[in-house]
Amino acid sequence: MLPEISRSMLKNALVLGLFAIATVGSVALLQQATASRIAAAEREAQVRALGEILPAGSYDNHLLDNRIEVNARELGQRSPQSAYLALKDGAPSALILPVTAPDGYSGAIHLLVGIFADGRVAGVRVLGHKETPGLGDKIELAKSQWIRSFDGKSLSNPGAEGWAVKKDRGEFDQFAGATITPRAVVKAVHGALQYFDAHRAQLLGLAEDAQ
Numbered sequence: 001m002l003p004e005i006s007r008s009m010l011k012n013a014l015v016l017g018l019f020a021i022a023t024v025g026s027v028a029l030l031q032q033a034t035a036s037r038i039a040a041a042e043r044e045a046q047v048r049a050l051g052e053i054l055p056a057g058s059y060d061n062h063l064l065d066n067r068i069e070v071n072a073r074e075l076g077q078r079s080p081q082s083a084y085l086a087l088k089d090g091a092p093s094a095l096i097l098p099v100t101a102p103d104g105y106s107g108a109i110h111l112l113v114g115i116f117a118d119g120r121v122a123g124v125r126v127l128g129h130k131e132t133p134g135l136g137d138k139i140e141l142a143k144s145q146w147i148r149s150f151d152g153k154s155l156s157n158p159g160a161e162g163w164a165v166k167k168d169r170g171e172f173d174q175f176a177g178a179t180i181t182p183r184a185v186v187k188a189v190h191g192a193l194q195y196f197d198a199h200r201a202q203l204l205g206l207a208e209d210a211q
């Protein structure tokens with residue numbers, strides 16, 4: 001026979017234990033539900049961002065389902081990242097490459113560069129940067145239309161000389177009081193076109209060994 005006080009302690013411990021189990025269980029359930037909602041929202045945001053780069057009608061696949069891994073120094077990458085292959089009627093129509101410009105005013109600028117199969121730029125968007133608000137942040141579409149100046153450009157239009165900001169006798173505008181940021185982005189987009197040109201068949205899945 002347990003003394004009265006021990007029995008009461010046992011009962012309290014039991015109640016406390018059950019309460020703890022119920023709490024941990026419900027937190028775990030909530031966490032699971034939230035995680036899958038966050039994953040779905042992230043996927044939706046990715047699809048929206050990728051869809052902004054390529055014109056509607058230029059592809060008919062789900063871009064997130066046609067990823068390839070790229071890890072190229074020429075693209076400023078230090079680890080494997082996903083590129084997205086756009087297909088139209090089963091044939092490659094464009095590729096979206098993850099590109100990092102390492103030499104922004106305040107460090108790396110992360111971009112997505114969409115390139116049509118024929119080597120023209122489909123669109124460029126900034127994924128992340130630490131440039132100065134009011135100066136370097138005009139690379140964001142939300143702040144200015146500058147990033148659209150790459151649309152339709154290629155390695156031959158303009159030629160190598162033109163792939164620079166106007167201050168360096170190139171074709172692209174710099175910003176008032178901010179040349180370093182646009183210079184870094186122009187260089188990175190030009191580099192992405194050169195990389196695409198050198199590895200086109202492999203990137204588009206057209207090379208013999210990519211089959």
Ligand SMILES: Cc1cc2nc3c(=O)[nH]c(=O)nc-3n(C[C@H](O)[C@H](O)[C@H](O)COP(=O)(O)O)c2cc1C
Nearest residue numbers: 105106131132135136137167177178179180181182
């Ligand atoms: C506080 C501060 C923040 C700046 N932020 C940027 C920036 O984000 N991007 C940029 O290109 N230049 C920025 N600049 C200006 C650069 O230092 C540089 O003067 C400008 O880019 C012109 O470069 P250039 O001499 O090569 O033409 C900043 C300057 C200061 C003082």
